[in-house]
Amino acid sequence: MSKAAISTDVQFHRRVGLKMAAAIREVLWNRPGSHRQGVLVVRLGSGRATYHRYDPVRREHLINLGLEMIAAKQQPGQCGEWLSTREILNRGYFQRQVSVAHLLAHTCVHEFAHLVQTVQGERRRGAVHNPAFYRILDNLHADGVADAVLEYLTSAEEVLVAPLDATPVTVAMRSSTVGFRRGDCVAFAYRQQTHTGRITRVNRRTCSVDGTGASRGLRFRVSPSLLERLDGP
Ligand SMILES: [Zn+2]
Structure with missing residues (x-):
């Protein structure tokens, strides 16, 4: 580009x-x-x-x-x-x-x-x-x-920008690590407990996560389908 x-x-x-x-x-x-x-x-x-x-x-x-x-x-x-x-x-x-x-x-x-x-x-x-x-x-x-x-x-009157596209799409919810990056803050549930952490490595099928907060000192390898991003909705 x-x-x-x-x-x-x-x-x-x-x-x-x-x-x-x-x-x-x-x-x-x-x-x-x-x-x-x-x-x-x-x-x-x-x-x-x-x-x-x-x-x-x-x-x-x-x-x-x-x-x-x-x-x-x-x-x-x-x-x-x-x-x-x-x-x-x-x-x-x-x-x-x-x-x-x-x-x-x-x-x-x-x-x-x-x-x-x-x-x-x-x-x-x-x-x-x-x-x-x-x-x-x-x-x-x-x-x-x-x-x-x-x-x-999606209104057209606004001069700032053209209306945003509201055409619904199908979301690929595959278990892929695409979209995650080293340093991302995440949360996930493990054994009925919610852990927070930071991604240290993005592997092919999992993310390596170092615990933060109450989970500090713990290390995990987590399937991306279980991860919730904490740096934005
Ligand atoms: Zn929020």
């Missing part, structure tokens, strides 16, 4: 990120009855990491959208390892339709659900994807809020 093509892609992903940021502000944060408390900053990061963080001193919610995450989701059929894909399929969001637009709309909603979770005092260290979080996320989908985000991202 030529240098020009790469920079065009980056510009495109940046415009998509700006549109997602606008959707978070306009559709989620400014929605009547929204859980607004403090200020909201939405930022584009250069890497893959996508997260919500709250600074209680400045009373500031930060949502960071990773440009590499946006780039990866342009190939929705290859996004089986992303949590957003699994949530759409396993929890029946968007009638289980996966496309560029559905994945990115759900990403906005997922991060905003962390904001609501924080405001409600339900964020727990080491267990952010807890039942309280999924109650909030389920409601944002059931109340039509997620559909409004999808509509915003």
